Amino acid sequence: MADYPQLLHTVLDTTDARTLAEFYRQLLGLRYRPGDEPGGDEKDWLVLVDAAGARKLAFQQVDRLEPTTWPDHTVPMQLHLDFTVPGVEELERHRQRAEALGARLALDRTADAGEPLYVFRDPSGHPFCIFVG
Template identity: 35%
Template sequence: MSPQMKLAAITLDCPDPLALAAFYQRATGLEPHPKSDADFAGLNGEHGLFIGFQRVDDHRAPSWPGQIVPQQLHICFTVEEDLDEAEARLLELGAGKPDHQPHGDRARVLTDPAGHPFCISPR
């Protein structure tokens, strides 16, 4: 049997790591990593999963659903509250909502402040 891998971290490119970490911290309630700075910030997630945000000069936001600038990564979250309530809360925190919503009422596609698409769906 081959060794099994355990996902330990996900890192997103962005223009402002501290701002993007703050958005996801408010959205998820995860704890900020103590060594975050202007070039690399992070959140300590559940079950040891680390979410990182690294500064990239001239970052270009994904053009989802188009592919002029591919998304390269799509994160999905489950939410405890009603989808409408969760969407409203995330929009208030700075998320965007693309016109294209491929999942109907089962899930919502939003974008974080750096333009990365992510989904929310009921738990």
């Protein structure tokens, strides 16, 4: 008997599950769960795992998704992902990688010496941060 439930993975809704899964696969160096790889039948539920096979992110196909309007709160953020890098040089390298993969820069807070960071929107409009931590 488990004392507490265990987090399996985080699920992101999207109107294009394959594109969003591929974005995060490349950004984070993950791989598809066996059976979810591109080339087979397109699915409305895809899972990415780490090198050990642990589930990390899942993507659920939806018909409609209203992207957040953050920093305006008309449509709240509701959820965002945080990723850390060890230093400012890595932060800049990963900013370039994220943008090359299709992320859009939403906030540049790299001048903050205490916690330099970038906030991006992924291809479906979900916000995520990469910061020195």
